[in-house]
């Protein structure tokens with residue numbers, strides 16, 4: 001059919017993974033190859049200038065800076081980007097309670113040129129966590145919900161293992177097996193995985209009942225998050241203190 | 244034509260970038276989607292077990308562990324991998340003088356299933372540096388020759404700015420503008436670039452004559468490489484001391 005042919009012939013999505021080493025955070029740049037409009041997922045305050053340089057040199061126009069959630073381990077760069085780039089909107093889930101230019105509701109599409117990501121509600125790590133899925137379902141940016149062979153902690157910030165289990169199974173594991181999974185962090189240096197791999201090899205989730213998952217999550221005995229007392233208040237105001 | 248059609252319909256290369264944080268080294272896993280044979284480019288000794296887990300869980304068979312050069316900043320994992328994985332050969336340029344199962348000559352093709360990378364000689368950082376280019380020329384793994392907006396140092400290990408300039412222009416910048424560049428390191432958290440971007444924005448190379456490049460390289464005033472006295476002797480014996 002014509003529609004299928006047009007889609008197939010289209011240039012591939014522009015894509016750059018970026019890394020902030022003090023918080024082990026991945027930032028993802030996605031761009032429309034036709035119009036050159038772009039979005040950043042989970043920018044960090046410390047690497048905003050690097051990100052802007054990459055965007056400029058690739059000839060892109062940043063239209064949105066998205067947060068998968070209100071982070072506790074680093075300060076977001078989204079507010080700074082919205083200040084520095086005319087037309088760039090910062091975004092986060094409405095239910096997070098955090099400040100942003102635009103509050104996202106589940107199912108919203110964030111458009112950049114001819115492409116978009118769909119914002120899926122995946123609460124559990126925080127109540128405002130979202131997973132961003134590309135229009136072709138080839139990539140899912142899961143933030144701190146689904147991690148590679150693991151998942152985000154559920155013992156802070158309105159965390160709930162029961163809710164996390166539901167989110168992952170209904171909103172993330174329902175994607176095709178071939179969909180690439182790009183988490184917000186990986187503490188073993190892996191960049192990506194796939195839905196198929198995580199369904200088979202995620203030791204907290206694969207073959208586990210909801211009760212078993214809750215039991216695992218309630219017994220992780222994790223340390224108090226190092227930067228939470230600095231990062232959370234800052235991220236509730238989009239990473240930028242009123243001057 | 245039939246050939247073009249077959250090529251286009253083929254499944255995409257399996258690809259996973261991996262990261263070793265103490266030396267900021269990127270390791271790249273490439274796999275044939277049909278036969279599931281795979282190669283690792285620049286494995287690090289510290290992350291061999293992680294790499295083997297990823298390979299196993301992806302259902303891949305490792306046939307080669309390649310070094311872009313004899314590293315001075317980390318110990319290679321190639322010898323360990325050749326010991327641990329039956330049928331896996333460690334590889335490095337013959338001219339490097341380092342031990343390996345197979346010594347590479349310029350132009351050699353390293354095959355994995357239906358795919359291969361071509362080994363191009365790109366001396367300058369060391370005399371045995373190689374850049375590995377995929378069969379479809381979509382990706383170039385440049386090691387410490389071409390870096391993102393920079394290049395490897397030329398003041399140790401048979402380094403030569405003049406040779407580096409020739410290598411980059413004749414063997415790397417001769418690739419298509421769209422070819423993705425994956426360097427061995429990036430100290431600003433970027434994973435990749437393209438040939439087109441580097442030709443335009445690499446401050447050491449873009450618009451610079453050979454004389455200007457040599458002048459820049461001879462005045463970098465870099466510190467003595469921290470791990471060189473440990474890493475070099477180890478890497479000359481494939482990262483594995485005789486027992």
Ligand SMILES: [Fe+2]
Nearest residue numbers: 071072073144
């Ligand atoms: Fe988080």
Ligand SMILES: [Fe+2]
Nearest residue numbers: 314315316387
């Ligand atoms: Fe090196």
